[in-house]
Amino acid sequence: MAEYREVQSFPIAPRLTQNPKPHVNDSTYKSDHAASLKNPDEFWGKLAREMLSWDVPFRTVRAGGFENGDVAWFPEGQLNASYNCVDRWAYKNPDKVAIIYEADEPGNHEEVTYGQLLVQVSQLANALKKMGVKKGDSVIIYLPMCPQAIVSLLACARIGAVHSVVFAGFSSDSLRDRTVDCEARVVITTDEGKRGGRTIATKSIVDAALKECPKVEHVIVVKRTGNESVQLQKGRDQWWGDVCSRERAFCPPVPVNSEDPLFILYTSGSTGKPKGVVHSTAGYLLGTALTVKHVFDVHENDKFACMADVGWITGHSYICYGPLMNGVTTLVFESTPVYPTASRYWDVVDKHKITQFYTAPTSIRLLRRLGEEHVNKADLSSLRVIGSVGEPINPEAWEWYNKHVGREQCAIVDTYWQTETGSIIITPLPGATKTKPGSATNPFWGIDPVLLDPQTGKEVTGNEVEGVLAIRNPWPSMARTVFNDHQRYLETYLHPYRGYYFTGDGAARDKDGYIWIKGRVDDVLNVSGHRLSTAEIESALISHPGVAEAAVVAMPDETTGQAICAYVTMKGDYDGATDDSLTKELVLVIRKNIGPFATPKRIIVAPDLPKTRSGKIMRRILRKIASNEGDQLGDVSSLADPSIVDKIKELTAKK
Numbered sequence: 001m002a003e004y005r006e007v008q009s010f011p012i013a014p015r016l017t018q019n020p021k022p023h024v025n026d027s028t029y030k031s032d033h034a035a036s037l038k039n040p041d042e043f044w045g046k047l048a049r050e051m052l053s054w055d056v057p058f059r060t061v062r063a064g065g066f067e068n069g070d071v072a073w074f075p076e077g078q079l080n081a082s083y084n085c086v087d088r089w090a091y092k093n094p095d096k097v098a099i100i101y102e103a104d105e106p107g108n109h110e111e112v113t114y115g116q117l118l119v120q121v122s123q124l125a126n127a128l129k130k131m132g133v134k135k136g137d138s139v140i141i142y143l144p145m146c147p148q149a150i151v152s153l154l155a156c157a158r159i160g161a162v163h164s165v166v167f168a169g170f171s172s173d174s175l176r177d178r179t180v181d182c183e184a185r186v187v188i189t190t191d192e193g194k195r196g197g198r199t200i201a202t203k204s205i206v207d208a209a210l211k212e213c214p215k216v217e218h219v220i221v222v223k224r225t226g227n228e229s230v231q232l233q234k235g236r237d238q239w240w241g242d243v244c245s246r247e248r249a250f251c252p253p254v255p256v257n258s259e260d261p262l263f264i265l266y267t268s269g270s271t272g273k274p275k276g277v278v279h280s281t282a283g284y285l286l287g288t289a290l291t292v293k294h295v296f297d298v299h300e301n302d303k304f305a306c307m308a309d310v311g312w313i314t315g316h317s318y319i320c321y322g323p324l325m326n327g328v329t330t331l332v333f334e335s336t337p338v339y340p341t342a343s344r345y346w347d348v349v350d351k352h353k354i355t356q357f358y359t360a361p362t363s364i365r366l367l368r369r370l371g372e373e374h375v376n377k378a379d380l381s382s383l384r385v386i387g388s389v390g391e392p393i394n395p396e397a398w399e400w401y402n403k404h405v406g407r408e409q410c411a412i413v414d415t416y417w418q419t420e421t422g423s424i425i426i427t428p429l430p431g432a433t434k435t436k437p438g439s440a441t442n443p444f445w446g447i448d449p450v451l452l453d454p455q456t457g458k459e460v461t462g463n464e465v466e467g468v469l470a471i472r473n474p475w476p477s478m479a480r481t482v483f484n485d486h487q488r489y490l491e492t493y494l495h496p497y498r499g500y501y502f503t504g505d506g507a508a509r510d511k512d513g514y515i516w517i518k519g520r521v522d523d524v525l526n527v528s529g530h531r532l533s534t535a536e537i538e539s540a541l542i543s544h545p546g547v548a549e550a551a552v553v554a555m556p557d558e559t560t561g562q563a564i565c566a567y568v569t570m571k572g573d574y575d576g577a578t579d580d581s582l583t584k585e586l587v588l589v590i591r592k593n594i595g596p597f598a599t600p601k602r603i604i605v606a607p608d609l610p611k612t613r614s615g616k617i618m619r620r621i622l623r624k625i626a627s628n629e630g631d632q633l634g635d636v637s638s639l640a641d642p643s644i645v646d647k648i649k650e651l652t653a654k655k
């Protein structure tokens, strides 16, 4: 625990001691957190009435529990997510800007007001209805970052349809699998995408995927680049503009039950098959609304910039739902932190006078490496709160963020959460928490985190201890099931340690009770904040005709946090490519099966893999070798062939 002991602690940031006054201070945080655990019905009932608009009020606050995985919040209530995110603000102040769209090319930006957003959401919702989409039906959204992505999410929600966004970096195979799994009949995409000056052939990826999705009847295509070579398939595809312009500019929102699903989002687990994580409506909206308000200390005229992609949970919760639930302005950013230069983020903050900025440690590390001059020249005085998410942030990156972006004036929030938690669960609060670089600090309201001994499952109490991180009690925005596989939900999250939600992360609690997230304890990798399963990459590799076995492990990387290191053995009779061209083939296989973001940093062709006598691959040994800790392997004499270890070390050392 020595590494957690002596770090510097940072007081409340100067800008949070001025106007506007932060919503929470140290004593209100503590008393509200205690109340949220002691009287959850009273605590959450009050907030749900205050923060959500209901068509039918709820009577019960909480029902069910972890044992059967039948958690339900506000069960008799009915509401509509798009009404809550759009109509409420559009009626009050239609000219307020809801979305700032900052396009890939600097200088191109558009604003969408709440009034315009209501019209756009209504028109698409009406069009979807005409295509036969009904309450409970799934719609696949395969869109890069554009305002239409937000409109699509909300249009689905308006008619009670369930959106399932597939990150536009996924390959056609991944898109196909997700489209088939959630039984979608409609897909929304663009002709092409633009990112970092490059063009992404989204429509042709959709076309390839849909060859094997017989249920899909309609494709709506947003015209982004206008490339004339992009073809529409007659009878199936229509331009977004044509589809929407025919429709009436108002669509009545359909009230849904609090527990009706709002969306499915596929995420990687410890098996090869991604899970369709299902979020419900009321609890999710409450969690995202509340965390935007308090974790980012958002006030009425704020402009919130979350630089994630809408294809991941961070984009769902902190580009779309959370900011719009608070009626503030949200940024949709199409580009990258380094396009056209490494000052792009800061130019955007400066240009739009962004007040909250939220990104991942991998971007912070990249920008830190590229030099201070890019950030120092921008006027960042509008910022109050800057956040980090997705992976542990190393203290050096935290301090750089604080000094050069926050200028030692802003609150830094290292926010810990997951696709499954729906919203932030462990985090500092800007006006309340003294921060320590590298620690996500304290639980948000309603969260009762515990550390468990991984072997015995017993709670590890006291401070200066480590264990696996679990949550003792249900909270409103937690995922309710895995689509069409409730058993998997139970087995993954609720049954490993009975009575708790299991996060899959290891964590430590320091002498002050602060929580430090240490990373996954399962077979999930975190590359640039993107979540990948080793099994998924391994099964892609094995689909190559020459590959006999594959084992994928994480290796540390200065920029991306973790990188992928793949070990493969070839079939005895394989006499195909040489090592070099084989590596290229294997990269292609992964890009086709998953997507470019899953490309391994190293692929090592080995004569064999370290295995037990019963034939189990010892990934632990490979992990150590890939992490340059090959001298800490301990006793390997029980392996079927101990001599393989040295051979693999040698191959790994060779660049």
Ligand code: PRX
Pocket (backbone or CB within 6 Å): 267, 313, 314, 388, 389, 390, 391, 392, 393, 414, 415, 416, 417, 418, 419, 420, 440, 503, 504, 505, 517, 518, 519, 520, 526, 529, 530, 531
């Ligand atoms: O390992 C944790 C890491 O990201 C995982 C969740 O990934 P995903 O579902 O893709 O959601 C990412 C965005 C919420 C977690 O199990 N993680 C997330 N935030 C942090 C983190 N690790 C350390 N510190 C964080 N702040």
